[in-house]
């Protein structure tokens with residue numbers, strides 16, 4: 109039950125804490141002026157006070173002297189600008205006794221629909237930039253889901269965006285809760301489990317949320333590292349790699365730096381800390397109050413990422429219920445074929461496999477794959493067929509004619525995976541059909557110069573081809589396992605001296621088969 113307080117009394121009760129803890133007094137003064145609480149002269153007088161202490165005292169005195177209405181306006185301003193004007197709540201409860209954020213949230217405001225939010229906004233270029241970031245975020249999210257939909261051909265356009273479940277000590281957390289929390293987050297999850305999907309969902313939610321607050325959200329795909337590594341400072345990272353303001357660059361950068369608590373940055377698929385700027389952001393040397401979200405695979409998890417204050421969470425993929433909803437949206441009646449096969453249903457816990465399975469089963473005459481390897485083979489054959497417009501009956505002989513090109517792609521995949529990279533600087537062949545597994549990656553070299561490199565459509569496709577290359581070069585298997593063992597300090601379990609040079613079949617209960625496990629980034 110909220111007890112109704114007088115605004116004047118409410119300010120009085122916290123005066124001691126407000127003096128000394130109010131920040132960004134210029135924002136408060138500007139708003140008091142805009143709302144007609146203080147006139148020009150009063151504002152100038154306050155600004156002339158020697159330090160923030162005295163300025164705050166003077167603001168409080170002037171507002172209180174003007175009575176209840178002015179005090180109410182003041183509280184309203186503090187409420188709307190709290191991120192900028194109040195000290196952050198303590199990260200460790202108990203280290204600070206009075207929490208101004210909590211205090212202002214307890215004041216019960218009357219309904220006030222007349223309020224003009226514009227008063228509370230920052231400089232115009234910052235707003236224009238926020239709008240640009242929001243439309244970028246919407247676009248990225250749309251594109252992400254659009255690419256999955258392409259697998260279903262032109263006719264069927266299922267809705268593929270289901271909230272990924274995140275599990276943290278037995279508690280499911282939704283993407284919007286992740287977005288709202290003030291904490292820094294480390295999201296760990298195996299390949300294809302939906303880490304990128306989750307970050308794109310957060311981007312979408314941020315772009316669509318109705319908030320009057322001026323805030324910023326940035327996304328970096330850490331696999332596209334070269335331009336990130338080249339960024340020498342914060343400006344080059346935020347504006348050069350991600351998105352440049354159309355006007356008032358300096359003003360925007362100033363605002364971002366000054367109000368870093370209004371910034372959210374996602375580093376998706378981090379493998380190491382080779383970028384100095386990224387390292388500084390993670391260790392809070394830059395943008396100390398920004399909220400940071402990192403995603404990585406379990407193999408790449410590194411204590412250095414956590415030197416800041418991060419909450420670690422695991423992305424667990426689809427639940428039983430989500431699998432059913434997903435299959436029904438993508439397959440309709442055909443879902444029964446998948447649901448009747450326990451192995452396939454279990455695979456669907458990994459959204460990437462759910463997508464592949466749904467794509468494989470989408471038409472009546474599709475073969476029924478049962479392992480991850482078979483599903484990847486299906487996908488590869490499916491892509492080759494679509495791109496070459498080959499009839500089903502001719503597909504095998506078509507693939508035979510392309511053997512060399514396919515293996516050259518596999519070799520490039522293997523070499524890149526070994527170097528923990530997705531940037532393919534040299535194309536393995538000229539065949540457009542085989543090259544359809546790649547997408548161009550544009551890297552800005554200079555203002556007017558862009559270099560085009562290539563990357564696989566999805567990292568797991570690169571891993572599949574890398575595994576294919578090992579299978580075709582059995583003499584390399586021992587080396588690869590040896591390398592894996594020395595990185596992970598695991599006993600060398602396979603292949604033994606007399607074991608056949610052949611990899612075990614996929615274990616379809618939860619994870620990718622050994623083929624992929626052995627070649628995933630960090631553990632080739």
Ligand SMILES: Nc1ncnc2c1ncn2[C@@H]1O[C@H](COP(=O)(O)OP(=O)(O)OP(=O)(O)O)[C@@H](O)[C@H]1O
Pocket residue numbers: 256268269270271272297298299300301302303304305306377405459460461463567568
């Ligand atoms: N919540 C979801 N709803 C529907 N499809 C999803 C979901 N999450 C992931 N997918 C599908 O699975 C694919 C792989 O997911 P994503 O790229 O997010 O995995 P990841 O965990 O980032 O993998 P990696 O570690 O390989 O980068 C996506 O392209 C998307 O098609």
